[in-house]
Amino acid sequence: MVEFIKQPWPWYIAGPLIGLTVPTLLILGNKSFGISSSLRHICASCMPANIPFFKYDWKKEVWNLFFVFGIFLGGAIAINLLSNPNPIEVNPKLASELAGYGITNYNNLVPEDIMNWQSLFTLKGFLLMVVGGFLVGFGTRYAGGCTSGHAIMGLSNLQLPSLIATICFMIGGFIMANLILPIILSL
């Protein structure tokens, strides 16, 4: 059983489990599933700076911070207790493309060759981690949600704005992965 759990889980197990988060949070306490809002609550609690967007009672949304702290702990538990000892298997086409950029280490979920503390201070690392993170935080809030809030919760509730947002997430991702990222990785 434990051996079975340690293998990477197929999509048809993981997807429905992620989908079940929607009714679980609703039934546990009327909470709409979403993760990027946690970033806003952190701003509201740590540095509201008199900005109207951050002036609300963030303590009423503290459940969201418990939830994301749980995600952090879940990551730690999965990697330490249920970890798959083998490197991640990727499409050979991707592997050969990435090898061209010197990315050959598949031992972690994050590519260690390009995302580590030393590379943070190079232009490539700065673009990947600092600029990338900024785009995630800025874009999700501007769009009003991320993959969880729009693509999963919003689509589950048949919201057209969420469909528009999800399509735009995908367009942005295709542009970056196929047109811009190759340039960044060549730096």
Place this chain on the structure above:
Amino acid sequence: MQQNIDTEKDLQLREFDAMCVNESRLGHKWYHNLKYLIVGILFGVVFVKAEVVSWFRIQEMFRLQSFHMYGIIGSAVVVGMISVFLIKKFDIKTVYGEKIAFHPKKFSKGQIYGGLIFGLGWAVTGACPGPLFAQIGTGATVIAVTLLSAIAGTWVYGFLREKLPH
């Protein structure tokens, strides 16, 4: 009564530009939030075990080299849709007996501009906000910088909000 009006205003403000909002009007002791911690832990385990938080899986998705991520998001949405339908149809209540509330979201240009910006960030970091927390949990400590940067991005959005097209 005054109290009620303020509560209403505060909910509206919290709902502002957020898909995810706490609809509950009930007040609880802090330890009631531990159940969300547990849901988060289970969620984080699924994230890591299904490699949703893997930068490589995101690269495959945006190069159409693997069905994995599409299968996960697609089946999650189907399960979510059925769940929401059943909750509405049978008027299922929360564990506290409260009615479950859904609010329609209004269209804004932010969903286009912000969506595109987030998409760019998603493909470069290989993570949406949830996976950032899980990646740090797996020991990729440098991703804490990415998370801080995402918080900074959210803050800058709040700062510039009035000047941006919506």
